[in-house]
Every structure is written in C-alpha cells, then in structure tokens.
Amino acid sequence: MHRFGQAHSRADQIQRSLGLSALVGMVATIWLGLFITPPDQFMGDLVRLIYIHPPLAWVAFIAYGMNFLASLAYLWPRTRDLRWDQLAGASAEVGVLFTGLTLVTGSIWGRPAWGTWWTWDPLLTTTALLFVLYLGYLALRRVPDDQELRARRSAIAALIAFIDVPIVYFAVLWWKSLHQAPTVLNPTTHKTYIHGSMAWTLLLGFVAFTLTYAWMVMIRYRLGAIETRALKTQISSALRDRQLEGSHE
Amino acid sequence: MIRDALHIARKDLRIEWRTRVTAYQVIPFAVVIIVLFGFALGPDPQRLEPAAPGVFWLAVLLASVLGVQRSVAIELREGAIDGLRLAGFDPAGIFLGKLCALSGQLVILEVLLGVVTAIVFQVSLASFWLLIVATLVATLGIVAVGLLYGVLLASSRVRETLLPLLFFPVIAPVLIAGTKTWQAAIAKHASTGLGWLELLVAFGVVYCCIGIVSFGPLMEDA
Numbered sequence: 001m002h003r004f005g006q007a008h009s010r011a012d013q014i015q016r017s018l019g020l021s022a023l024v025g026m027v028a029t030i031w032l033g034l035f036i037t038p039p040d041q042f043m044g045d046l047v048r049l050i051y052i053h054p055p056l057a058w059v060a061f062i063a064y065g066m067n068f069l070a071s072l073a074y075l076w077p078r079t080r081d082l083r084w085d086q087l088a089g090a091s092a093e094v095g096v097l098f099t100g101l102t103l104v105t106g107s108i109w110g111r112p113a114w115g116t117w118w119t120w121d122p123l124l125t126t127t128a129l130l131f132v133l134y135l136g137y138l139a140l141r142r143v144p145d146d147q148e149l150r151a152r153r154s155a156i157a158a159l160i161a162f163i164d165v166p167i168v169y170f171a172v173l174w175w176k177s178l179h180q181a182p183t184v185l186n187p188t189t190h191k192t193y194i195h196g197s198m199a200w201t202l203l204l205g206f207v208a209f210t211l212t213y214a215w216m217v218m219i220r221y222r223l224g225a226i227e228t229r230a231l232k233t234q235i236s237s238a239l240r241d242r243q244l245e246g247s248h249e
Numbered sequence: 250m251i252r253d254a255l256h257i258a259r260k261d262l263r264i265e266w267r268t269r270v271t272a273y274q275v276i277p278f279a280v281v282i283i284v285l286f287g288f289a290l291g292p293d294p295q296r297l298e299p300a301a302p303g304v305f306w307l308a309v310l311l312a313s314v315l316g317v318q319r320s321v322a323i324e325l326r327e328g329a330i331d332g333l334r335l336a337g338f339d340p341a342g343i344f345l346g347k348l349c350a351l352s353g354q355l356v357i358l359e360v361l362l363g364v365v366t367a368i369v370f371q372v373s374l375a376s377f378w379l380l381i382v383a384t385l386v387a388t389l390g391i392v393a394v395g396l397l398y399g400v401l402l403a404s405s406r407v408r409e410t411l412l413p414l415l416f417f418p419v420i421a422p423v424l425i426a427g428t429k430t431w432q433a434a435i436a437k438h439a440s441t442g443l444g445w446l447e448l449l450v451a452f453g454v455v456y457c458c459i460g461i462v463s464f465g466p467l468m469e470d471a
Contacts, residue, residue: 129418133418133419135414136411136415136418137415140402140411140415143405143407145405149404149470152466152467153401156397156401156463156467157401160394160456163455163459164418167451167452167455168421168422170448171426171448174429174445174448175429
C-alpha cells in the first residue's frame with residue numbers, strides 16, 4: 001500500500017512538472033509570437049499563425065506514431081499488457097484533437113493567404129483523411145466489450161489505419177500532380193526571410209506543444225487506469241453484495 | 250491453406266447461388282446509385298463523361314459494404330464461425346476463401362455496372378486490358394480491407410453503423426487510383442494509368458498480407 005502511494009505521488013509530481021513546463025512554454029510562445037516577433041513583410045500579422053500551426057501538426061503525427069508503437073507493443077506477445085492499450089487510446093484521442101486544430105488553423109491561414117478556406121492540397125487532404133480515420137478508431141474504442149477483446153481489436157485497427165497513411169499521402173500527391181498544376185501557394189512564403197526571433201519562437205512552439213501533448217496523454221492515461229479500476233471495484237462490490245444477499249436468505 | 254480457401258469459396262458461392270442476395274439486392278442497388286448520380290449531375294454529356302469513372306467506383310464501394318456485411322453475417326448465424334474453427338480450417342485459408350468468393354461476386358457486379366455506366370453516362374470504353382487488370386486488383390484490395398474490418402466488428406452490436414466509418418477512409422486511395430486508371434483507359438492513354446496500377450497492387454498486397462496474418466486472432470473474438 002505504501003509503495004503504491006509512493007508511485008502515485010511520483011506520477012503526480014511528474015504530471016505536475018510536465019503541466020507546469022507546458023504552461024510556461026505556451027505562455028512564452030504566445031508572448032513571443034504575439035508581441036516580440038515582427039510582422040511579416042508580405043503577410044503582416046497573419047504570419048503569427050506559423051508559431052502554432054506546424055507545432056500542432058507535429059504533435060498530431062507524434063500522437064499517431066505513439067498510437068502505432070503502443071498498439072504494436074500490445075500485439076507483441078512478450079510485451080502484451082493492457083497499459084499499452086490505454087496509452088494507445090490516450091495518444092489517439094489527443095492526436096485527433098490536435099489534427100482537428102491543425103485543420104482549423106490551416107483553414108484560418110488559408111482564407112487570407114490563398115483566398116479559400118479549403119484547397120485539395122496533398123498535405124491538407126491527407127490530414128483531413130487522417131482525422132476521419134482516427135475518428136473511426138476512437139468510435140471503435142468506445143464500443144463496450146471485454147477489455148482484452150477491445151484492446152486486441154483496437155490494436156489491429158490502429159495498424160490498418162497507420163499503414164494506410166503513406167498510401168493515402170502518395171495517392172493524393174500523384175492525384176494532384178497529374179490533375180492540375182501545383183496549388184498556388186503564396187510565393188512569398190518560400191522567400192520569406194525568417195527573422196532570428198521568429199525561428200526561436202517557432203522552435204519554442206514545437207517544444208511547448210510537445211510538452212502539452214505529453215501532459216495531456218499522461219492525464220488521459222491515468223484517467224483510463226482509474227476508470228478500469230473503478231469498473232473492477234464496482235463488479236467485485238456488486239458480487240460481494242449479491243453474496244451477502246444470498247447469505248441472508 | 251489453399252485447399253481450405255477453395256472449400257470456403259465454394260461454400261460462400263453456393264450460399265449466394267441459393268439465396269441470390271448479391272444478384273437480386275446488391276447489384277440493383279449499385280445500378281440505382283449510378284442512375285441517382287446521373288440525376289445529380291444533370292443530363293449534359295459533357296459533364297457526365299468525365300465524372301463516369303469516379304461515379305462507377307463510388308457505386309462499387311457503396312455496394313461492397315453491403316457485400317462485406319453479408320459475407321460476415323453468414324458466418325455469424327448459428328455459430329457457423331465456431332463450426333469452421335472446430336472443423337480445423339486454417340484462418341488464413343478462411344480469409345482467402347472469403348476473399349475469392351466476395352471478389353468474384355463483386356467482379357460480376359463491376360462488369361454489369363461498367364456496362365450500365367458506359368451506356369447511361371455515354372462513355373466509350375477503351376484499353377480493356379487496363380480496365381480489367383485495374384478492376385481486379387482494386388477489388389482484391391477493397392474486399393481485403395472490408396473483410397478485415399467486417400470480422401473485427403463481428404462481435405459488436407454496432408457493426409452496421411461503424412463499418413462504413415472505418416472502411417471508407419482506408420480505401421480512399423483505391424477510389425483515387427481506380428478512378429485515375431479508368432480515366433487513363435477511357436482517354437486511351439493507358440501508359441499514364443500504370444503508376445496508379447502499381448499503387449493498387451501495393452494496396453492489395455499489403456492488406457491481403459495483413460488479412461492472412463491477423464484473421465486468426467480476429468476470428469477468435471468474433
């Protein structure tokens with residue numbers, strides 16, 4: 001009991017320091033991004049979205065990578081453990097959230113920069129498909145069933161989805177390149193001189209968002225563990241009650 | 250494995266021969282979709298012709314969901330799947346057998362649907378070898394993914410609603426590549442369709458391999 005308590009408090013400590021550093025990183029990114037870095041010569045204040053949009057997409061990819069690795073670890077007989085399944089689920093949930101945010105921020109940037117909320121650009125299209133692929137995965141995870149069965153089913157579904165991502169990307173890339181001239185990206189973006197403070201802010205954005213990801217996954221993972229424990233306790237207490245009822249009769 | 254696959258394929262095709270579900274329900278459904286798309290796009294042949302390959306493949310995908318659900322449902326009734334396992338069938342053989350049977354039915358559907366699309370959308374088909382090879386390979390990929398998800402969801406009560414959500418995003422590349430090869434064939438530029446054919450082959454091989462490896466563990470849960 002004592003050891004369990006110790007482990008618990010250590011996890012609490014890690015979670016708290018992760019949360020704190022994520023918060024500090026976020027505040028610093030916002031402050032640098034909004035007030036310190038200069039506006040772009042061509043795009044003006046719109047360029048400030050660059051401090052959050054790429055980091056959001058980066059976190060989404062990390063999340064799906066982690067989901068894939070955790071699912072593999074669950075399927076591998078030597079490392080089979082329900083904790084991998086919980087990690088896979090937690091990571092996918094955060095991944096879907098960040099993919100959604102990537103799409104939204106991309107759209108907000110696309111409207112003034114490209115003149116449209118949406119374009120069938122390969123990266124955009126792949127991201128949108130990723131979003132629906134993993135929405136399906138999360139829906140599958142919500143189907144109530146025996147825990148081990150659900151874990152195995154989810155792990156295989158995660159493999160099917162993850163393997164599809166490069167195929168989708170290449171299909172969409174060729175589809176565009178054969179279909180019409182490349183999307184008219186704002187040519188200035190390629191020429192924009194990245195100011196020193198802009199580069200640092202972007203780098204800080206990556207770190208801050210990665211920390212936020214780790215913090216969110218940790219909370220979700222621990223919440224999942226608590227849910228499982230609560231379910232088991234409920235079942236065993238219900239069994240005990242039933243036995244007591246039997247002994248009274 | 251091959252012998253098991255042949256047994257299962259023969260069994261599935263015999264069930265279809267006796268019940269005629271694909272022939273009387275799934276094929277007419279696909280034809281209805283083609284006609285509805287005709288209404289949605291309007292009668293202008295200049296708009297219909299370029300849309301024909303995409304509409305054809307969308308109709309195939311929608312019909313294939315029904316095919317997959319049917320193929321899985323016949324194993325769930327009266328513990329048929331347990332019977333197959335008790336009879337000592339190799340899970341990979343079961344997967345391959347069901348793959349062959351369902352692909353065969355879908356190919357018949359695609360031939361009929363291709364003719365209907367060509368007539369209704371006023372398209373003159375050309376480069377038949379490319380059309381045939383691309384359609385065969387694409388069908389294997391579609392059915393492999395469909396069966397995987399079908400059996401994955403077999404034990405759940407929401408499989409009818411969840412299957413399309415899981416299935417369609419994964420086979421999006423088949424829709425793109427299938428449409429592109431058909432467009433290349435119709436435009437008589439078969440060489441531009443070869444890259445897409447390679448993508449269809451890669452997709453089919455990857456998902457058939459996953460099916461062969463993972464069908465055993467998935468069947469235990471079904």
